[in-house]
Amino acid sequence: MNPIPTVPTADVAPPAPAATPHLRPSAHFTARDTWLNDPNGLLHHAGVYHLFFQNNSEGNIWGPMSWGHATSTDLVTWSEHDVAIAHTPEENVFSGSAVADVRNTAGFAGAGETALVAVYTSAYTSASRRPGVQAQSLAYSLDGGVTWTRYAGNPVLDTGSSDFRDPKVFWHGGDEGRWIMVAVEAQDRQVVIYSSPNLLDWTLESRFGPAHAVGGMWECPDLFPLEVRGTGETRWVLVVSLNPGAIAGGSGTQYFVGDFDGSTFVPERQSDSPHLADYDWLDYGRDYYAAVSFNDAPEGRRLMIGWASNWDYANDTPTHPWRSAMSLVRELELVRCSDGVLRVTQEPQLPTDATRLQVFDVQVPSAPGDRTDVVLGSDDPHGGRITITVDGDERTITCDRSRSGAVDFHPAFSSADTAPLLSAGTPTHLKIVVDASILEVYVDEGLVTLTQQIFPHVPLTTVRLEPSSPS
Missing domain, CATH: 2.60.120.560 (Exo-inulinase; domain 1)
Structure with a gap:
């Protein structure tokens, strides 16, 4: 009798992890069966909220980054779509934002069309002509975000840096205004502010930082106005994520309240204290990172969503086949506290179905x-x-x-x-x-x-x- 051959251990694939449907949240967005991290391209357009996100479409740990895509009409029920902007051998598609170019400043739209424009970081690979460089690029959609075309003139902003990323872009100043971009030089712990008339040509306006928590890289900035509750006054809020070195350890998101004149952000309060507890944090838990807000939310609401994980252990969390989730969407306001300090408040957007x-x-x-x-x-x-x-x-x-x-x-x-x-x-x-x-x-x-x-x-x-x- 011939013995049953023994298969070498090295050739035996490990068993697939057991599925964990009991751990999948219902109102916190998760990808169907892949990895996600930072929210990207948050935009409300034509009655639909668009959530793009960092996505490894080929597995459930961090890997080659593309922009995944989901939509909602109520901020709690999300439908996942095909990958919006896929990585290539030369380019990973890192974090960024999206705008509706209603004035057609970039010239991408034809008669009767509105171009949605994604502004993202091209993280160039060793197979590209810019190995190791991070620069800002564009893609546009003429069908409401279903399909996307890369701009032939990419990148539109290249400083030669290896840590220049995460552009958040918004329109500032009414019909005579211009586009503003906030991005980061991550290792320098600096927010850099640029302006453009057309999304194609960018001018450096100012820099902010280092300031407050600087124990890790700065990432995923956002800048937006908020009314102070009950006063009619408006301040600007600058949000900056940090990894590592956050208040609870690992990843986290801090913010500054101040003024923005269209070129420069000046904080109202900037502490010289070395203690993390003396700074302002959007969240004190371990799992709220890369939070950014939606452009063009109805009625001027400031709605924000973050990645509900932490880089300390994100690749190891025990879910399958999906890994990582978004936070609930939160509506932000500013209030003046009893100590005289302006602080952000956050209200979760909850489903009407309490079950x-x-x-x-x-x-x-x-x-x-x-x-x-x-x-x-x-x-x-x-x-x-x-x-x-x-x-x-x-x-x-x-x-x-x-x-x-x-x-x-x-x-x-x-x-x-x-x-x-x-x-x-x-x-x-x-x-x-x-x-x-x-x-x-x-x-x-x-x-x-x-x-x-x-x-x-x-x-x-x-x-x-x-x-x-x-x-």
Whole structure:
């Protein structure tokens, strides 16, 4: 009898990971079966919200970058489409933005047409004539974003830099205005501001930074006006993501409030403190990065979305076949706090169908002497739990996910992350959103937020308040 031949171990493919449909969120966008990271090209046009995103269309870890594409009419139900701008052997398609060129300044549109124009970073490969260079390029669509054509004159802005990326472009100044681009020199921790009459020819206007958190590369800037609630006054907000070196470790997103005159951004408050806690952060959790806002949202609303992950462990999160999700869309406002500082508030856009996710509204005692645990769990004692501690003496809120379910897939994942209570009032109001593997906590009407990935063994469906003792 002939023995069954032994297949060499090196030739045996590892088994495919088990699918994890129980971890796929319903209101947080995920790609169908591939990897995603930064949101790109956020645009509202003709009644449709467009979400483009960094996408490895060939796998579920970071790889060759293209622009994926999804659309929505309500900001919570998303339909994924074919890849919009695909990578080539010479060019990876890194982050950027999209605009509706309603004045046809670039000349891409014919009679009766409106061109949607994507402004993205060409990350040139070793197979190109610009190996290692990052420069800004254009693609345009004449059919409402379905198909895209690269501009033959790309790149339109090339400084020869290897770290010049992530252009956010918007129109400034009415009919006599011009296009403004904010991008970054990532390693220099600088935001660079350019202007253009036509999206094709760009002039450097100013630079901002380094400032505040500079422990990692600056990425994915955004610049936009916000009205100060109840005043009729307007300020400008400059958003800058940072990796690593954020408040909770790894990736995060900070912001500055100030003024913009069409050429230069000047912050209203710039601290010389070396402490990260003295800066302004859009989110104090581990999983909110590369946040940018939609261009042309209706009624002047400022709507923002971020990547709900962290570069510390993003390639290792235990989902399959998809990996990574977006945050909920958030509406931003500016409020002046009791200490006189202008800060951003964020309100989640939630589905009207409450069965799609768990939303808990909780009032938590937070006067001096109060220390309370808000415990999220399930009927299964082994299913995992989240403990959110509100400390009235320390004026802090801490989200502990160390017992939330699967936490050992990466040594950096298990964490307890702390944010300040910025409101002087008591009790503290928490809106807690649980959507399978994403947790978002909105504190005091969104004055503070914490976004965390979680991988519970069973859905978290219960909440209870318990007195807490200092650890």
